[in-house]
Amino acid sequence: MEQSKIEDLLRQMTLEEKIGQLTQITGDFYSDKAEERTGPMSQLGLNEDQIMNIGTVLGVVGAAECKRIQGQYMDRNRLHIPTMFMGDVIHGYETIFPIPLGLASSWDTGAFKEMAQVSAEEASVSGLSAVFSPMVDLVRDPRWGRVMESTGEDPFLNGKLASALVKGYQGEPGDLQDHFNKVAACVKHFAAYGAVTGGRDYNTVDMSEQRLRDVYLRGYRAAIEAGARLVMTSFNTVGGIPATGNRHLMQDILRDEFGFDGVLISDFGAVKELISHGVAADETQAADLSIHAGVDIEMMTLCYMHTLEALVESGAVDERLIDASVLRILQLKNELGLFEHPFRGADEEREKEVVFSEEHRAVARRVTAESLVLLRNNDSILPLKESQSVALLGPAAQSPDVLGAWSWRGRTDRAVTLMQGLREHALACDASIASKVRTTEERCDYFIPTESVVAESVELAKRSDVVVLALGELSTMSGEASSRSNIRLPKGQVALFNAVHQVNPHIVVVLFNGRPLDLHDIEAADAILEAWYPGTEGGSAIADVLYGSVNPSGKVTMSFPESAGQIPIYYDEDNTGRPYEQAPNEKYVSKYLDVSNYAAYPFGFGLSYSRFTYGSLESSGNGFSTEHPVTISVNITNDSDVDGVEIAQLYVRDLVGEVVRPVKQLKGFQRVALAAGETTRVDFELEENDVRYVHLDDSMHSDPGDFLVWVGGNSRDLSEPIRLHLE
Template identity: 40%
Template sequence: MHVRIPAMAAALLGLASVFFSPASLPAPATAEGAKGADARIESLIARMTVEEKVGQLSLYGPANTNIPGNPQAGQRNAQQEIDDVRAGRVTGLFNNEGLERKRVLQEVAVRESRLGIPLLYGADVIHGFRTIFPMPLAEAASWEPELAERTARAAAVEASADGFRWTFAPMVDIARDARWGRGIEGAGEDVYLANQFAAARVRGFQGADLSRGDSLLATPKHFAAYGAAEGGLDYAATDISERTLRQVYLPPFRAALDAGALSVMSAFNEISGIPSIANPALLTGVLRDEWKFKGFVVSDYTADEELIAHGYAADGREAAKQSFLAGTDVSMQSGLYMRHLPELVASGEVPMARLDDAVRRVLWVKQKLGLFDQPLRGLDAAPAQPRADNPAHIALAREDARRSIVLLKNERAVLPLPKAGRKIALIGPFASGTQDLLGAWSLFPGQAAPVGIDDGLRAALADPGALAVVRGSGIDAPLAGGIEAAVAAAREADVVVLAIGESERMSGEARSRTDIGIPQAQQDLAEAVAATGKPVVVLLSNGRAMALKGAVRNADAILVTWFLGVQTGNAIADVVFGDFNPSGRLPVSFPQASGQVPFYYGQKRTGRPLPDYDQAMAFKTRYVDTTNRALYPFGHGIGYAPVRYDGMELSQDRLPIGGTLRVRATVTNTGQREAEEVVQLYAAERAASVTRPVRELKNFRKVRIGPGASKVVEFTLRPDDLQFIGRDMKPTVEPGEFDLWVAPSAADGIKKSFALTRE
């Protein structure tokens, strides 16, 4: 049954109300809703003035803060900040540093404001707070959601100790265009993998009980389809079908809400001409009516005010009205709600019931966090008390980092390197120092210093003097004499370790790239070093899938080391010297060339597919200057022990609706070391009422296999796992012929087929 969008929302949405007609899905498993809030909340709402109600919907960054290039709306000085808190004009603050100021403002809120409603402090805790873990995309390369849950838990413990109880994470946007810099904040291109990491991170941030003092309210973002922005540009328009929206971009949000998230951040982008922050079909139709979401929606930074620049609102008053009526409960930073909502309510253009409902949601979440009962919990530590690094969190950061590294190739078994008896030349702009190791969103002071790559390698060597370190070039510009010095060092060495790639400022928000290759200065360095004929191991620093060429592509070994955080050097040394067998797998496809993007494995079939046996055949879906294949496909990665897949079996060749299918395969370690393999299950329907992708990930297992040993890996497949969005925009499962692969990547594997039947 389709859920009706309220008449007012439909009027705002226009023709797009047809485009976004919500399908029938079960409600997410959330706790009791805001409608069931207790008498204390209802009593507060009954006593609040309109201005105080709007205050609970107004969120600001810290006073006296100027972020160059970001809109400066809503900026205030310290006295204005206190005055607003005392008057009840603020629901909370975000990214404000230090316990002392937070405590002062919270005391003003609960002791000096008329109603004593506590503040909620939020922060961009994206991949750690004091202990910086690998960027989320890197962590997704572990293919271990449980690991992400543990790092999110550690981040929550550290952030809550600094007074924060709310994080604007996880980012759950699917990213299939490597030009988009914010892909670094998510889990990559695949829906199934993204669902697992979205749920895990919510569980980690929020813990078992949201009212505990070390929990962080999670905020899946950006709702919705921000990762599909045209041209890979931040803040740009998105133009996708409703089917793609529902099949690809909405499921990770649903997974996060099912895991218990009680706030959602709307997106900057528009879809089909309707900016997300003012889209009632998304914020009311999908979230409220269809999914029965009981938490609150917060805007992204000044997104409501940006409706004017979008050309969707004539002025701030109209922007506030459209955002609020669409379903955006809390306005971040712009101040538009405080300036315009009281008058909009007085005029009758915004119903009081809508205002009360939004306030009820916010107060209910504050109550769930335990703020009413213990508003100063976590804020009463000694001011400016230095905190020592948590040894358990540092150890977790090292584990996380080395599990995030992906070995793409290892010709002539050049890796692992011995710790003694060989001279190593560590060359490249990332070879020494600690800059560009943490990645974007490392915001807060007092963070543990990262371990440099040179320090990590040197500490692991039997003779630290066997390591020569030369920069060779800058990140995007040559250094005078740099290549000459690098070539000289390479000639004196037995092996070259080339630390190249992207700087921190090349990935992240507002950091889109048209060319996803290695910057030319570094490419020139790589070519010169490779010409010495010495074995070359590439350490690729990156926040996205990259298009590799020349000496980089042809290196003997390539390790994708991403932005690994505080334990970068130690984790890389663990893998390079073989103390840890690399087990990471790509969460994004590496294309052959930049011109292939957007590129992802789960593409649709065409009427003229290019056969594998002839990549040059004319009048087929092909490029004239490269193949259609990935250079390194989604799911790819190897370890130091080769493995073999065989013996695939299905429990039956016909799967009835309501039944289950068991899929087994044998994975054999043919090497001399233990293997840790990510065994992946893919499915594809041969013919359906709506065209389907060539493959879809349905499950995976990470298994350890001893040298020379075999392990039978089993999956259970149910008809619901084969669900897709049908012609009527409702989830459906259709009988038909299916292919299954048990595989080490999305472009490989052993294959069997079965029929899904009605009986």
């Protein structure tokens, strides 16, 4: 539809119809069973006519249901404006991929894009037009439950991965209208939700404007520059003002500075929560604050519907504000092709072919294997040999709870468990060795294993060459509203580990979890494989890595602390006036008395079955400038007899700045495939705009001077630095 027709449609709308477009409700209001509609409608005080005027719908399932609701809606909507279906598709629709924190461990923008493409195809054929992803909240506190939805602690990597997700969901400009296997991406949560105090969900965020802009806003901006068509507000305060009513954040920064011209939607109930925050006395004030902040869609509360009409009549709200919001919503629907094709991609027959297809499961298995991180491998206990007898023990050994939180449409009954994955691998090799993988008859509890399970586990461990011990968190222990003050393994699991270790020290721990954990209770393990919540094909992908069909290449994107007392702990911390590194034996330096300053497993860390060595760095010059970038080169050798993939990482330190700069910052990374014994030259280009940062006046520019540059396999183990000068 031409823009002039969209504007003409807006002129025909009554104020009541406009306000309806600014509201989102859940699909149960549109149930085809009157008794199922009655409760929700009564609770919110809605009638049948009103729900046929509401602009967007949350959480409807399936092509047939979306088509039924859309057809009924279009018949009863006066101007035949289609509604739009949105949903929480975070790491897959029905084919579930690893949680985003796990997927980020692949450091593979191509894998991120593939995941989003698969998700978009499954979601769109099932009737959705927009998904609430990517989550771009930078996180440095693993106590926060929603860390599992993030991509970790680094602004640079966060932005690269967010951009890849947006492009995977939406495709190229124009694809949303021309290709109905694409969906609109919604960037969330704007802004700085990952910095909540104490890692407690829905809590306060308090930081300087400089840090907000320089560290936390970079990822959102990258996603917006990639073309994301929606942004979601966060629950937290920023600068003492809740984000949903924060005009400075939403208008001055998001709209004016970032140039975002898409749809801004509140999080679930966030408009009315302005009352709970204490910045609004009632629904009227909450609506007033939100509409002036530029929130276009209110999700699942009715402050707009209840009060905006009166606010316009009183002159407190200019109707042109409402018109601007409605126009953005209509334009998004037009971009999605909904006016010409209100059912868009929804297709029951294709839904059966596309959703959870063998092709999509194969992609998930390959991508999942890339996301697994080998944290420890003493004496090369891994990969396992098919000839070895294996005792597969622990609460996650047979559990289908491998999908993780926000796997809305995922089905655990179709997920591959670790036991299934190991046995299928064994059968594929030789049916006779499948019996070498044994487990307990009784399922092991995550918190208090029974005495009989412990006894059987010990007996199996005695009679096995290797123990694979599957430990971790239930999926309900991470995700929204699942913050934890204690991020150690449950005591019952530690007791099981110790009991087994007494009879067989050859233990490979496989971890299923949604956050970095304090792992000092299992220091005696020979190997630790971080599997995260690996998704639909988790068991198969883990088996691929444990038996060496796939060489692990994942690297963590969030530091694992030695102790929760170190939190927040992250690699790119600011230097201090008394840095520990300059005088580690002195008392009056920045350190702890009872634990080190360092992570147990630092950002960027991950082992391989290969061994990679780095040569000395070389540069194309002694400096760089705005007009002339510099190339940093290094030879990397696979000094082993196993083909592998190394993730080479470039780090930079600005030695003198107007604002204190971090001790090092990631500025580039490359996945490098190396055959056994192969050496290859890897080049990184460093430009002046790579070292720009936000100054005290909020301007973004660089400071001339000297920089240190490193390359290595993680943020701790790096080459000798070279010094470069910025003119």
